Amino acid sequence: MSDDAAGAVPPGFTEVYRAQQARFPMPEPGWQPVHTVYVPADRFSSGSVSEWRDHALSLVKAHLGGPEELAEIFAVPGRLAAAVHERVLRKLAHEPIEDLRVDFEDGYGVRPDEVEDGHVEQAVEAVTALHAAGALPRRWGPRVKSFADGDPGRSVRTLRGFVTGVVERAGELPAGFTVTFPKVLMEEYLGQFAGVLARLEAGLGVRLRFEMQVEAPQTLPFLRAELAEALGGRLAAAHFGVFDYTAALGLPPHEQRLDHPVCDHARHVMQTAFAGTGVELSDGSLATSPASDRAADVHVLWRRHAELVRHSLRHGFYQGWDMHPSHLVSRFATVYAFHLAHYDAYQERVSAWEEQRDAGGGLMDEPATIRTLAAALRRADAALGR
Template sequence: MPAVPEGFARAYRAQQARYPAAEPAWQPVHTVYVPADRFSARTVAEWGDQALSLVKAHLADPGSLAEVFGVPDGLAAAVHERLLRKLSAEPVDDLRVDFEDGYGVRPGPVEDEHVDRAVAAIAAMRAAGTLPRRWGPRVKSFADGDPDRSVRTLERFVTGVVAAAGELPGGFTVTFPKVLMEPYLGQFAEVLERLEAGLGARLRFEMQVEAPQTLAFLRGDLNESLGGRLAAAHFGVFDYTAAIGLPPHEQRLDHPACDHARHVMQTAFAGTGVELSDGSLAASPASDLARDVHGLWRRHAELVRHSLRHGFYQGWDMHPSHLVSRFATVYAFHLARYDAYRERVRAWEERRPADGGVMDEPATIRTLAAALRRADAALP
């Protein structure tokens, strides 16, 4: 009988820890970033109200949705109904109170005051049941040369919420931007470990991939080296495209250079359980006229579809109008193939040929099943 190779058990345990191969769970379809000085307990409701107003004014029925987003007529009613339901009940999946680029550099006492105001707003939302399922701050980067400010904001934010709410509500995560050096990740993980010691809560964070230097240290064991604290990696389109020298008019999410960065992220984190998010569109409707609103929605929908085709199921939304095009495009994407995917899985399970002569491989069946679970989690 062949002997088990020496070291196999150790390597296999490492494989299971590094690549858990977990089934897709709920993941936000977007993250909304709101500058800290403009954030209040009403922000999420206000975004939902503004998005609904735009729908009522410029997307009043399924026919309008089919025309604007290119959704087949037979699908438009289901997408339209889900869009209205989502905007009314839960307009934001994931909320970031931004103390970085969207906020800028303020005197220390001013940022402290804005942290305290954000804490009060989070506590009020939690009490009212309006806190999104994911939420937290984006702090300043260590690459800015002032880690003290970043850590002070994070500690004041977290301890303030715990004091106001009695605990750290579920769904908390913190965004760590502009990770230009790998050691910053370990240093930030150490900050979280020290902070959580007095909280009784596990703290994780998401890194932003915003420079070509960052791609060089993305790898499968990165999260393992950080004690499992890395929850996600988010792509930053504008910093990244600026860093590689693209001209301003080419700083766009669907540029081939961004495709390369996204594929490196996918390759590095495949199977690790680290979630991936795409970036944003830095535009809002030029006016309240239908042509301008529709034009913005169409462009945003193109970018969302591009992300989805590349396997990025989450992105950033920077304006209430983006909620409409985000949800409409995501729902149409999932619903368009849902029944066909389900039929192929059933055919495989029943050991019969699928419609159209499709011969699915086991890996494809796993992908189909994952797509169905992802759709079930995303669709309201």
């Protein structure tokens, strides 16, 4: 073989390489909410964010004595307890909710059209009031009904009324908007919903993206990297739905939990499908609130929720759903402790690699490990507000 032939670019390589770059952009981690808070549409108002903040802070005041108690309840290393405690208090006071969904689906139920239309108008008023006050969470939007329920018209009507109403009242669609599309039992629903967004875009001159929910075993087979590309970049995230998923598999109620092995399998399929695509991943929720206002019951709830948040974090899911103000305390405490626990060690290893020196401890880091460490530091900085 001649030198020219040996060095020639194989036929078709350029096209395949371009397809690779489009399908797997491999974006660096940026800011991603650590949670999504769901509020049923009929209970959502301009005061919802402050109500969640006040409730969470009241629980801290009543049932969290200080750093030592925080370390015991949330299994936070003692050396981190004071820093985590201070961060939790500051977070709850200034940004208790990072991502907000006004729920028109399971948390809301089926209502007559005129009733749901009224709640859409109510939600629009609340969103525009929060925006005007500078209190709208950094990410926000509605969760509409599923096409799998057989009535896509209701889903589209709610979405159109919500988006157009906000634009008309606020004069713009505030930054951070996304819409949650639940119970995607058929792959075709994704393309149909993306088409709905495209038509809304044309009329409003805004860019709309959505997150799909993975709530059924039927969804897993069609999760793949090509989805994000095929949907024109409109697929922003995939969120796991624990209760519909475990119920569909026939698990008894006491086994319908985020740390069940069947949920681990679903999460790993989601990770494999969307790795390198830029599609964000979110875990599900704990559908439990404190059994009473007594300290013992609040602590039981906090411990269990912290266990589940740690489980998600260890599996590479850095976002989850919070369904009650009490969850904010355990969410932020666990997230901050997770990111702070290894921050200094990761930073030292990356610095040692960049300076071409031994990191110590018998470690022999590979380039892929360094990229992972650097990504973990960027993710930690985003979560910690650094």
